[in-house]
Amino acid sequence: MTNLGGVVKQLKKEHDRLTREIKGVAAALAAFGAAYGKGTGTRSKISAAGRARIAAAQKARWAKVRATSGPNKKVVGMPKKRNLSAAAREKIAAAQRVRWAKVKAANK
Numbered sequence: 001m002t003n004l005g006g007v008v009k010q011l012k013k014e015h016d017r018l019t020r021e022i023k024g025v026a027a028a029l030a031a032f033g034a035a036y037g038k039g040t041g042t043r044s045k046i047s048a049a050g051r052a053r054i055a056a057a058q059k060a061r062w063a064k065v066r067a068t069s070g071p072n073k074k075v076v077g078m079p080k081k082r083n084l085s086a087a088a089r090e091k092i093a094a095a096q097r098v099r100w101a102k103v104k105a106a107n108k
Contacts (some may be wrong), residue, residue, distance in 0.1 A: 046054075084092075
């Protein structure tokens, strides 16, 4: 029966320690919660004049691009996507089958 009493004492000690730790975490949350809580209203706001300056600069950049590319041309050209031929795909697949055969043979 004395072992059971020791176990109960240890459990109470651990309970007290965990309670203190939880209180510490709660205090930290209370301290930082206001600054890092929900995140609403913490975004930096830009003034209307700042937005207007950014918009004017962007319009000027686009005007410059359009002026150098000429009328009726694409503003931004994307490179054409390249495709492998069926023969090239088959060569790659065959080489991969050989690699896997070597791996499987090494594992046996």
